[in-house]
Amino acid sequence: DAGITQSPRHKVTETGTPVTLRCHQTENHRYMYWYRQDPGHGLRLIHYSYGVKDTDKGEVSDGYSVSRSKTEDFLLTLESATSSQTSVYFCAIMANPGNEQYFGPGTRLTVT
């Protein structure tokens, strides 16, 4: 158990509304990641963080922003949700560079 929680676990929102997903870890890991998972695409990296206030873009970052003001929290924001952002979102941590990643339980987001 890597001590990762995500909130909310499920959310339905309307097109054009802002949405923020939260990832919380209890073990002080430096690296945190946000992925989305869609049928036929596997897991795709949205953004990641390598420390407080240090973030970088992943493969599918358009339409998403992130913030990390504390080691334990990594927030993913959809500024104006679109139907193409309907997906399951996973947060993950990596204990050290090159090590394995451990995933949270996921957030299922539906944009209507």
Added chain:
Amino acid sequence: TQLLEQSPQFLSIQEGENLTVYCNSSSVFSSLQWYRQEPGEGPVLLVTVVTGGEVKKLKRLTFQFGDARKDSSLHITAAQPGDTGLYLCAGFRNNAGNMLTFGGGTRLMVKP
């Protein structure tokens, strides 16, 4: 085209049968990981292989890393219904930041 190609995408077999899942790339990875994901949950790490030619066993699961560290395989002996799930391979490259690249996944169903 994904950097890591998994095959087959879907596999439905009877309990007791053997199967092999493949993860292939034209890129070299410093390590490769296999995850299993069950519905409604995040991926769970099964194994990491780091040395070309390395073989690791986890009960009835055998993982192999290719000699050139570009490919990997997962072999399951005498599959059981509890093996049902989505199997994901993910590779780590030293010159690609602290990011994992995921394959598209193999969805396995083992029928009793």
